[in-house]
Amino acid sequence: MILLLLSSVLILSVLAGWGEVIENFFGSLTGSVPGSILSGILGLSLIWTVLAFFIPINIYIEIPVLIGGIFFFFRKKLYQKIPQFSKKDTILIGGISLIILYSSSFYPYILDHFGYYIPTIKWLTEYGLIKGISNLDLTLGQMSVWHIFQAGFSGFSDPFLRINAILLIVYTIYIFERKSWVQLCFIPVLLLFSQSPSPDLPVITLSLIILNEIMAGNKNISLLFAYAIFVFSIKPTMMWLPLLVFFCSVFIFKPNYKSLVLGTGILIVFFIKNIWTFGYPVFPVAIGDFGFTWKPNPEVLKISSQYAIQKTYDMQYSYEEIQKFSFYDAVRNWFTLEGIKSKINLIFILSLVIFSVFAIIKKKKIISLICISLLIKSILVLAFSAQYRFFLDVFFVIAFILFIHFSKKKSLAFFSVSSVLVIGVLSFPNFIRQYIPSFRPGNFMAGLKKEQLYQPSTYHYNQFETFKTGNLKFNVSKDYPFNFDTPIPAISASYIFDDAKAGIFPQYIDEKNIKKGLIWKKLTPQEKTEAENVINNIKSTDK
DSSP, X not given: OHHHHHHHHHHHHHHHHHHHHHHHHHOOSSXXXXXXXXXXXHHHHHHHHHHTTTSOOSHHXXXXXHXXXXXXXXXXXXXXSSOOOOXXXXXXXXXXXXHHHHHHTSOOOOHHIXXXXXXXXXXXXXXXXXXXXXGTOGGGGOOOHHHHHHHTTTTTTOTTOOHHHHHHHHHHHHHHHHTOGGGGGGHHHHGGGTTTTOTHHHHHHHHXXXXXXXXXXXXXXXXXXXXHHHHHHHOGGGTHHHHHHHHHHHHTSOOOGGGGHHHHHHXXXXXXXXXXXXXXXXXXXXXXXXXXXXXXXXXXXXXXXXXXXXXXXXXXXXXXHHHTOOHHHHHHHHHTOSSHHHHHHHHHHHHHHHHHHHHHHHOOHXXXXXXXXXXXXXXXXXXXXXXXXXXXXXXXXXXXXXXXXXXXXXXXXXXXXXXXXXXXXXXXXXXXXXXXXXXXXXXXXXXXXXXXXXXXXXXXXXXXXXXXETTEEEEEETTXXXXXXXXXXXXXXXXXXXXXXXXXXEEESSXXXXXXXXXXXXXXXXXXXXXXXXXXXXXXXXX
16 A cells, blocks of 8 residues: 555656646646646557557656656646645545555456456567457457556556556546536445456546536537547447547537547557457457458357357356347346346446436436437447446446536545445455355455555466467466466467367467467367367366
8 A cells, every 4th residue: 555655656746747748739638737647648548559569568668758757747847736725625635545545455356357457468568569469369359558558657666557546546636626526426436446457447537527527618629539539449338428529519519520630540549459459440349351361260259259148148048048038038137137237237227217318308418418328338238248347337427417416515425435335345355245145256355454555465376387289389377267477478268268169279470579460270180189188288277
């Protein structure tokens, strides 16, 4: 926790310094230090994304950025521009920041942290963006911009990967600066995402900031659209946000398509990045086939799609059973899943209905546009893979609009009670395991450790086996499904099984130069034997 505090002070200063420089070119979203920090996040994320095509985003990139950011912070005397709050608000901001740092110091428990976030960041820091990396492990094809941003600070200033906690502190300062008190109610829930570089936290906080700016009358469409596309590039299920800003530019503000240029540029970089790593413009959808040789095997994509459909029903039905559902069965079974997921699904649909009625009654153009944007997003999510994690942001947006005039006193009271509950769950997870057993992440919470008061808790495993098939020498975590602590190149056992099922296996384009990328290749008889030996070895180890 102490190390997190020092890390936060350093990174916030660096972001503010670079943000001030970037605002000289593109302007400021809020005209304040929190706005400068957001500009720093946006600018560095994009710069590092472009650099990652050519070089690794490692400490040799990080150190000059840290030095430069600190230099600009003091040269431009940004410490004099830090918002001046009342003594009471200063104490509140400090207290909330300490709660954030304490909550983020717990062991990571989100499974994607081990199977997706850390492996992605390891590839970025050691090699950068690799062409066709999704052929090695399909999940790696995402290469979220947020993980590129995290990679840039992971060598020295944030080796514990707690960048989400730093963003949450910025969000807190923004809330007090803008006096948008209802957003204090959201922080306790977001504390659950602060132990990992989960993309969910930045897309929720940034979307609420953009939404608040729109509701407050901010007419800087160029930056609003740029930030909206940035949020979309972190997690494409946030497509409602750029849609909303675009609708606002057409139906509320004076249309000026030049103001969409910056955002369009970010979108193009996003598409190119995805095509480079995945072979298609938007992960994981195989739409927009340009015939690139490094795109994933169709059978592997089919298996992934079937798995996503099963996840819609919380893996409680087989793919074959789901295929036999009538429309009525599909809807009924989605609402009657065992455990907490069915309740979340029901609340989601009820929230959309209530918000739609609210929008009709209010008859305000901006609320109607928000409602339309959310409905479009929700229909697309329901059509592809109706997992609750894909529509989590909808709850925050609806709550924000419905309770936008919530008072400071009520918001602080709600924040206090909710924070105690969340901290209690993180510190003593047996409570949630006992009373909400269907909340699976609770099974992976480790509880309070005294060491975390000094430094954040992290796991170390480092047990793996090395194999070779064709020209690919790779590592597989031993007796554990994820490769968070396995040297790269590493493949999850599940993807090895999927590849073998499809009769293919990933191979280097050039064995002597990993940067040239990976493709999939049909197995020769010898390679098939090698792959079978790998699978048999993994299965015997698991037993």
